[in-house]
Amino acid sequence: MGASSFSAGRADSALARVDARVKVLLLLAYTAVLFWDPHPTVVAASFALLALCIRAAGLRARAVAATAKPVAVILAFTLCANLVSCDGTAPVRVLGAVGVDLARGARGLMAVMRIVLLIGFSLTVSASTTPVELGDAVVRLMRPLGRVGVPVPQIGSMLSIALRFIPVVADEFQRIQRAQRARGVRFDEGPLRVRIGRWAAVLTPLIVALFRRADRLADSMAARCYADGSRCQVPSRSLGPRDRVVLGMGIALCVALVLCSRFAL
Structure with missing residues (x-):
């Protein structure tokens, strides 16, 4: 789904x-x-x-x-x-x-x-x-921990990125699976060892695609000066x-x- x-x-x-x-x-x-x-x-x-x-x-x-x-x-x-x-x-x-x-x-x-x-x-x-609301909520709840050196803004930024990537990973997985099915791969047929090998044809390109997305995201964040977390401050409310x-x-x-x-x- x-x-x-x-x-x-x-x-x-x-x-x-x-x-x-x-x-x-x-x-x-x-x-x-x-x-x-x-x-x-x-x-x-x-x-x-x-x-x-x-x-x-x-x-x-x-x-x-x-x-x-x-x-x-x-x-x-x-x-x-x-x-x-x-x-x-x-x-x-x-x-x-x-x-x-x-x-x-x-x-x-x-x-x-x-x-x-x-x-x-x-x-x-x-x-x-929304992922942004969840990330901001965690940052606001953890803000007292920042007084003892916990990198709260960076944690909130990582959480927002992780939540945003969940639907991206799901869509990428479904896209690769449909492409493999179009090539005649049947994931629900054959013995267990064979089916595991067929799923490798989905997981391998999925991991490669995620690494590429991560590289592009890292370059984009570095270009916008997000590396030190100074741009990840959440206002109090x-x-x-x-x-x-x-x-x-x-x-x-x-x-x-x-x-x-x-x-x-």
Whole structure:
């Protein structure tokens, strides 16, 4: 799927009007909640919250599901690895030492759902925020670290470039893959060793093209005196009343989720 799949309706969505610093802080706070070993009821409530955030970001559920396809195989493998036991200790025997452990499977399912939630909330933030806004937000949040020698402007510049290159890499990858398919290369046929060799015909020119883009970008930045980061300063800006309300409500919700997990029966 192209990089422009999430751009439609982003500028005028409710989540796009929230300051990027608020979205980054709330994403970090919710990530901490997910690592707090939440109760299943909290996970279920989080999916309802994710649906609201997807709607607020102006995204389509089908586009979100299509984005999660690349990690679906990994998530399925994680679930199966927790569900199936091969050491003979599983309560339910299937064949010899191979069996099914439902308790471990339930823990694996919870881990998979937490990963899906983290991917979903990260997607809503990235889809409702431009790379420039994300880079400026990180610089503003890290500005106190500049007093102890941390090169905050340079970090923000690198982050903005990296975010800008993500759709560029995706488009370049699809272009090379389509060119190889037009030459008769079939990536889904033949044994695994042969298919890996065919993918090398895509990855090799992709890496070469990215090195060329990096060289041109470096020359352009040097010509504009960006090498020392002096041109990467981000002006200070305070949060508006609406952003403060959203931040307070989000932090309060994260605390409520932790308390629900802590005292759930």
